[in-house]
Amino acid sequence: MNKGKAFMKRLTGYRLFLPLFCLVLVLFSNLIKTPSFFEVTIKNGVLYGYIIDVINRASDLVILAVGMTLVVAASGGTDISVGAVMSVAGAVCCFILSGGQQSVNEFVNPYILGVLAAILAGILCGCFNGFLVAKLKIQPMVATLILFTAGRGIAQLITKGQITYIRVESYKMLGSSIPGIPIPTPVFVALIVVLLTYVLLKKTTLGLYIQTVGINAKASKLMGIKSAMIIFLSYVFCGLCAGISGLVASSRIYSADANNIGLNLELDAILAVALGGNSLAGGKFSLLGSVIGAYTIQALSTTLYAMGVSPDQIPVYKAVVVVVIVALQSTELKRMVSKLQMNVKSGKKVA
Template structure:
């Protein structure tokens, strides 16, 4: 009996327990409200269904959440410009591929060149944010507010205020399907990003350095860590990952729609980090927690759409659910719950003692 209690306590205290419970709760609601939610079918050689849609549409958010987790852990702040950086990467890539034309059916330069230039533009944006935060010491939310405000304007300047179309099958692959594979390509891109970043964090000391700088930057500096460089690198990585997400989003619609690509995705990415059980003040982090948080948010979004909630009302319902989930995961609530359990146990013991 004692072993069972110990195991249960160990499970419930695990970092990924609450994120998984939150995801399970959202999926349980789907079972009740949408009986066919878990039904998966194959039409025209590709997988269809609500679950597939959740996994597919969450791909960009998963990629953003990975970058946001690193930035949050290292700097104790969030990058609210990632949505705009997505638009910049998509705009630069499409503009390079079209050679400045409004719409093309073949690339002006090789596809890989356009994508690399788009990612380079995203990296420059990340480096700009990193310089402001790491070198100049500007608060992350304020520093990234610059590109949050101006980023889409920069993307509009790149495309001359037009929606640039790349109507080629090869460009559609990243946001669509590869050959006869029934699984959407963005799913593989998200998995690849998570695996690569996880390997880098596990096989190098970067993960430990990020946590150390996030917990106490001054102490880390005293023991020889370059806190400025580590923070800077996290913002560059976040920018590059936002660029990857932007290319996927652009490929889905085979165009650079600067007004809509990545719109409001920065808020969902921050929520994914919070739902993943990560402290928004920096320090220790869980990459998988953020990934689970991203899928939870997308599952919630898909659920609300399935319940015929209008798009303009969606943020209200999402905010209510997210507030509940975040409160359940907050240290204050956990402390209160632990105190309540202790008080209840003491009262029960006192009652039993009085009876004896």
């Protein structure tokens, strides 16, 4: 009996236990409500099904969550502008490729030029946010609120207030699939971003520096770490991730829709970090936890769609589930439960 309790304590104490448990719980609920959720077929040479849709649609969010994880860990704040930055990146790419026209059937400029311009736009947005937070010491949410508010307006200016269409098959591949490969392309993009970030954090001291600055920026200065630079780089990297995610989102709809690309994704990215067991106060972080959190959120959204829930009602259900999951991760709640258990035990002894 004691061995069983010890095993459960070790299991539940595992950092990724709750994120994995939540993901499994969401998926398991489909076995009861929507058994067809796990059916996978091939249409037009591409894998198709609800579970494939989860993996595919979550790719944008996974990329954003990677950048958001570093921002939260280093600054103890969030970047609420990533959705707008996605829109800016998509607008820049489509503007370059279309030469400023509203719709084109072939590239006016080289595809690689549009991609590099979009990524550069994301990086510049990250530099702007990083400068405000790291150098001017503005609160992260207030600093990133500027681009959150103005970002889509900038994208509208770039596209002249219109939706710019790129009706070229090669442009659609990044957001759909490559002929002959049944797995959606965004899955590979997200995997590459996660792997490269993981290697960067593990093979260099950047990961350790981010944690150190996030735990105590003043103490890290005494250790010789340039905390302002670490925070600045975290926001730059988050902008880079938003730029890549914007390219994928734009490719999905083969256009630059300034009003809808990345809409509300910044909130899901923050939730993914929280669901991954990361502290929003900064410090230690789990990249894999954030990735699991991103898939959990997308799995929840897709599950609700599969169950016939109205799109207008989905945010309500999602909010309730997220509140419960985040509450379960609260150290204060765990402390209250432990105190209650101790009171119950002491009450029994007295009796």
